[in-house]
Amino acid sequence: MEKLTIREIAKMAGVSPTTVSFVINGKAGIREETRAKVADVIARTHFRPSMNSRRLFFRKSYNITLAVRKSSSPFDNLFYFEVAKGLIEKSRAYGYNVVFTDLSVEDGRLVLPEIIKSRDTDGIIFLQSADQAILGEIASLGIPCVLVDPHVKPQGIPCVFADYRQAAFTAVQYLLERGHRAIAFIGSGNSPDLYMQCFSGYKAALDSCQAAIPTSWIQFCAEDEAAACACMEKILAQSPAPSAVFCSGDILAIGAIGCAKNRGLRVPEDLSFTAIDDILLSRYFEPKLTTVRIDKNQMGQQAMDLLAAMIDGQPADSVQVESGCIVERDTVRRLGPV
Amino acid sequence: MEKLTIREIAKMAGVSPTTVSFVINGKAGIREETRAKVADVIARTHFRPSMNSRRLFFRKSYNITLAVRKSSSPFDNLFYFEVAKGLIEKSRAYGYNVVFTDLSVEDGRLVLPEIIKSRDTDGIIFLQSADQAILGEIASLGIPCVLVDPHVKPQGIPCVFADYRQAAFTAVQYLLERGHRAIAFIGSGNSPDLYMQCFSGYKAALDSCQAAIPTSWIQFCAEDEAAACACMEKILAQSPAPSAVFCSGDILAIGAIGCAKNRGLRVPEDLSFTAIDDILLSRYFEPKLTTVRIDKNQMGQQAMDLLAAMIDGQPADSVQVESGCIVERDTVRRLGPV
């Protein structure tokens, strides 16, 4: 079988290459009869125009790059993968290939992969991390770029955010509706933006019911599972004890619940928990965690929409995805009327 | 700033485009002096030759496609991601972009993504699944293809296998070394190839110590967590009871341990367990699972090596990655001397 090119197709259909090109690209000005004839040949031969040629002509790579940090935890990986799925689904419609790449480290500096340095990508999506130096380098390369769920808010780069304020509000509201008033807070001050959103949601829910809480119930040094456990310890060290705890992330709740268990408390009989994220583990942890789902798939989809718009030169603003969906499991007990 | 092309660089360096091209591609026949001059200009300008042009010239896309099934469990995702990491690391050295894609379903038939149909990829990597029709379609497209950890062994397509026989042998040997002789087997007959490997490793380890076991200890209907639980039930229904159980997958062990727990048995005090995989959950499950690690990262790397060889037209054979690394955790008890 010979190499199938647009010329071959033209020959087979008895027309010129131009005509074939017009048919392929749906341009006007072709007689319906000719169009059908050409379309028929294309269908029969399964011909596809060479992407490589179009790339050269349009000076587009039709690649978008998903940049992942090198050493990330399995949980990060899960996060990435869900976002990636959303991205991939959408990319199909836009005709982009989604290329995975990781930022490697040389001499302690992050270094961009070749696909970016050689501008072989039409756009870039970063997940969570957002090294300022890297961002600057990309800006100087002139490649559109969007950040997904950044831990720290950068200036001048469109982002896809989850609405952590709404998520926190929902998680706490859920507790209130089940009769809880004594609700503690465990979060991480490591990402101040994130912290502020979560705390603000927590506060908004509590404000509405005029609940007073001791300041020892507000813990913001939980940057990981172990630290969350320590936070829980501090909360339980004083009386009164809360009837419920809201944690700004599932992994923190898992740490905090571990602490409660160690002290002989039963969850949810003695203490209820809600959190934010819905990571894989939450379904397998004992007891199964009640949490507000962050829709990572949708974040991926939004990122694709945003990036595609930027590539087309349209002005783009950050977007926030709805984050008010609670998934009810086994860590919340309904309290009798107070 | 003007568009940087090889002509521009040539002009700046006062040479011809050919010379620049030769320098870039490390061809012989350039005076060192000229070479240095050109190299200097290239370094200063951060020039990279347009991938799009090279693609057209070489008729190569420099893409390899990682095909993922559409609806897969989070655990599959984790598997994919680890393989992908290995793949990505290696792809850098070969100069390939790793493009993620999923097989979508139309009218109940799997359909190949555009990147494959339009031959915009130099090779394809499939994970686990291996629909025969799809494979045939790809073969007719003439695109090199490798399978990673296929559940069913296809003919004529190079694969990257884990050595499940070795893994099973290692897992059972580990139990033997700790004094266990009464060791039951739980596996899944759903993937006969896989089953045979696991059982053969289990048998080989046991053969060497002449241990006799009742046939009820051999269970092969555990296609998932719940089924594994049922298998465990059957094993425990008769006496004597084994002192240890080997499961051909972590998720099966988790199901089986659940059954043992329900019956009031303590793990590992009353019953020990080993398995194969080392999935994320095994570290978080209570008790933490002792298991033989399958190195998915390495499988990804091997897949890249294999695929690259095939793309270069070299003959390629399936490879098997070493799979004898046990990760010791909390599900095995050492028995006193018999």
Next chain:
DNA sequence: GTGAAAGCGCTAACAG
């Protein structure tokens, strides 16, 4: 409405 011709940026014969 359709065809001939130029060019996207690079590479590699082929001259000089």
Next chain:
DNA sequence: CTGTTAGCGCTTTCAC
């Protein structure tokens, strides 16, 4: 040892 030239396969003016 270096420069000129002709494509790789497509798209798109610009004539006809």
